[in-house]
Amino acid sequence: MDIQLTPGANQLAAKKQVLALLEKDAEHFPTGLKYRITQDNSRFVAASVNNVLETIVIAFFLVALVLFIFLQNWRASLVAVCTIPVSILGTLACLAVLGYSLNTISLFALILAIGIVVDDAIVIVENVERLRKLHPEMDIKQIVSLTMHEVFGAIVAIVLVLSVVFLPVMGLGGLSGIMYRQFAVTIACAVIISGICSLSLTPAMCCLIMSKVMAPVKLFAWFESGFAKLNRCYVRTAERLIVMKKTVILIWLAIILTTLGLFNIISQGFVPNEDQGLVFASLELPSSYSLGQTESEVKKFIKNLNKNLNVDSVVSITGVNFRDSGSQSSSVASLIVNLKNWSERSGEKSTADEIITSLENLARQHSGMVVNAYNQPPIRGLSTTVGVEFYIEDRSIGDASKLEEVANAFIKQLATHKAIGRATQSLNTHALEVSILPNVEQATYYGVNLQDYYNALQTIYSNNNVNFAYIMQGLVWVVLEADFPFRASIKNLNNVFVHSEKNDTMVPLATLSTVKYASAAKVIQHFNGYLASKITIRARDGYSMGDVMQIVRQEANQSLPKGYDFEWSGTSYQAEQSQKTSSLAFSFSFVMIYLVLAALYEMWRLPVVVLLGVPVALFGAAVILLLSASQNDLYFQISLIALLGLSAKNIILLVEYGLELMRQGHSASYSAIHALSVRFRPIVMTSITFIAGTLPLVFASGAGANAQHSVGLGIIGGILGSVLIATLLTPAFFVMLMRSKKFTK
Known part of the structure; x- marks a missing residue:
């Protein structure tokens, strides 16, 4: 449960009211059900x-x-x-x-x-x-x-x-x-x-x-x-x-x-950035990882992270990337790391910045894992992270792969400056993509209706809303979908059949399908109506946001190809x-x-x-x-x-x-x-x-x-x-x- 304040509300007063309500309602919780505060910005x-x-x-x-x-x-x-x-x-x-x-x-x-x-x-x-x-x-x-x-x-x-x-x-x-x-x-x-x-x-x-x-x-x-x-x-x-x-x-x-x-x-x-007692991190694994594999790696990572005595608790959300505007993927996860109160911390790795560094270093112990840890923005609501944020926009071509190349080249050029620490982009067009398309000639030969073909394919590899039902005086969807073992492999196309109107037989989908493997972007973002890639830059120690923004302006004027431009976002825009x-x-x-x-x-x-x-x-x-x-x-x-x-x-x-x-x-x-x-x-x-x-x-x-x-x-x-x-x-x-x-x- 995530509780957001209305504009102008008193955060400390709201917290008191929420805690009082939780304590009162907890008396009526079912046996074994408890609540715990996992993130407290107040x-x-x-x-x-x-x-x-x-x-x-x-x-x-x-x-x-x-x-x-x-x-x-x-x-x-x-x-x-x-x-x-x-x-x-x-x-x-x-x-x-x-x-x-x-x-x-x-x-x-x-x-x-x-x-x-x-x-x-x-x-x-x-x-x-x-x-x-x-x-x-x-x-x-x-x-x-x-x-x-x-x-x-x-x-x-x-x-x-x-x-x-x-x-x-x-x-x-x-x-x-x-x-x-x-x-x-x-x-x-x-x-x-x-x-x-x-x-x-x-x-x-x-x-x-x-x-x-x-x-x-x-x-x-x-x-x-x-x-x-x-x-x-x-x-x-x-x-x-x-x-x-x-x-x-x-x-x-x-x-x-x-x-x-x-x-x-x-x-x-x-x-100025502050140690707010809270650190976020996004974990990215190879795109071929399933949700179960990602969850297993995340548990190992959290186990090592909890060895730091200055960490109070860690909340993980597998399949969601907070840094990338909440995009969903089976190979990503997001962590909310709650630190102990400022007076209770001691020793090394006690500040938010030190723990961020330790999080990124910890990723080296996990093969293929990339961790982007970040502090909260100094003013909540401006962004999901700190640092310089902007989007490179494709204003002419509309090709995601070409945009990724341009963004990577731009990041490489930025890295030549001393003020630039770590720079990352959100666009990744190298995720494995399986394309299943109907063979229209085969479907016509067997007398299969293409709509029936698409319904069957959607049901086995996604889900299909087939009807409504009334349960306890409430209207709910009836959703038909295959269990995980039956949709985990493309080979299951041989086990799914669709009706042939021509000879009243069942035809396997594999007979009617053309399967292609390629790489593509799992998440495609648009900014101001243009295909875009979000770039986040962390300044090196001794340099400020203004220094980095000045470098970005200069390099954008000199390095970005024709048809590409950039726009500030988040804290940088403000x-x-x-x-x-x-x-x-x-x-x-x-x-x-x-x-x-x-x-x-x-x-x-x-x-x-x-x-x-x-x-x-x-x-x-x-x-x-x-x-x-x-x-x-x-x-x-x-x-x-x-x-x-x-x-x-x-x-x-x-x-x-x-x-x-x-x-x-x-x-x-x-x-x-x-x-x-x-x-x-x-x-x-x-x-x-x-x-x-x-x-x-x-x-x-x-x-x-x-x-x-x-x-x-x-x-x-x-x-x-x-x-x-x-x-x-x-x-x-x-x-x-x-x-x-x-x-x-």
Whole structure:
């Protein structure tokens, strides 16, 4: 029994209901009948969700620790930390109202949200602490009031930018659009709620909790001294860069070109493969094998496979090939290998990839057996296997044998590339075929009706639906067929007779038949209406799906003969579509940031200053991705959308304060440098806090770990690039663009 979920159903809740129903109905099973769960896809979902929930808890405590180190005041730290549960609970409520589920994507967004929602509160709390030192004569309410006057505009701008940066991806279609949308809604809800919380709850808590002045912790005196030196170093460097305009422009152009080059070098992926605790395998034996012979070989194979202690159970289905779209043949079988829970595995051959390798090596012990083992696709429903999938289509000839030759030649050409691991095709035209055709002249001579001939032949070697019958008030077919020993050999044609209308005698079918032996395809597939062969490619270690797809495109243009073409399918098709939508989303996100800031500040110059610093964050993301040998996959691209808003946030903190100083009559140079010296601490605080909240993603292990790595790595690199480089270049850009701007006092 195979149970499929309806779209939008909760897999974990459905599993509970199914198990409860089975347990209840098992009480009424006949004696000796039991049930067993042989394939449970929800195990991976449950393990992934639990891992992400653990990551959220770790991220929360890391953020709290970083806050205390910077603020050195438990009261101020408490005010900032309190915004996290309020914002997260509010986000969960919004998701429920909007009809979104709590899944892996939304949980990833919540992890990032922990570092984002606390940013606004950090800006307020840090400014309160700074003003308290500058104005010891003022009480806490005056300090908070002055703080809100200074940071209100920056907080509003940050909330708007982090919210609208996701608007373009909300309208994207396809699989990537669905994943972008879930992530975007979660982050946007968290940012909006945290902004409201920071402008209402945080000031009130500052007045209540931070009224008492606390002495700094002596243990962290070294930290304060070191940070002050770092601040002065950055300010001095920025002062030099302000007068070195050409140098700044050249640095910026070099960063842009390097970023473009890095993204061309970095391998393109789609969704990272995961160890889902389940492995599939297709077993292929010589085409002459009967079902009984195949079943015997499969039992021997499973016996050897069960020697691996990390294997929990194996389900075999003889006669069906899952990899070949469920095609049926007596010489094939499919295995469902259930692995033990991730925490229960140990030793060698414990991961899904290692067990896949052991399965294929095990086939060498069985003569004539070919095993194709494969992991489940990262997103179920896209395909039956992982790797690059496409069909070679015969668009002119319609000859299966010729198509097989073309596909084999294409695979041979692909094998010359280092990125290609194992490549297989689904078409096999060498299966033994027995052709039984009537001899029309003989049938006419003996007076045999050809329809009677065909009925007899079908009954003995296949089956014949001859009538209906009512059994227990149900209508069933009456099927006539020969027992296996009588249809196992072509010689039985001598034992089957058909009536002769000419002389009222029985004539053996062998007398009326012409038997020919040949080779042909057992299964013929069509794709987009064309005769086709499915090719599946597994990339070598160190290469990605994108690398293999690029090679396939090049070789298809050069090697495929006229009249043949290829089409992507399964996961590869979705990867091709996502590359088109991702670039579109990035372009519109840049436009949205500019339009919002231009409307907010009522000028075109300041938004340009903000956008000039965003590519630096992309440079940092590309560098860390290259150094970690990771792929530019869909999860990484989703995190980059958030990175656009986060990098803009740091620059907004600088330029908004600089703009306020210019409105007070100060020069552009003074405003930029002073803004950097004042806002450098909150920028570093918010950035390190966000990195601390994201670190658990980078070091995650177990179910769903690869997806967490993709989300965490790129965004940490981008934040580091924004803090280390963009904060130095922004004052120079500010002076270049704002120097001629005049303000009326």
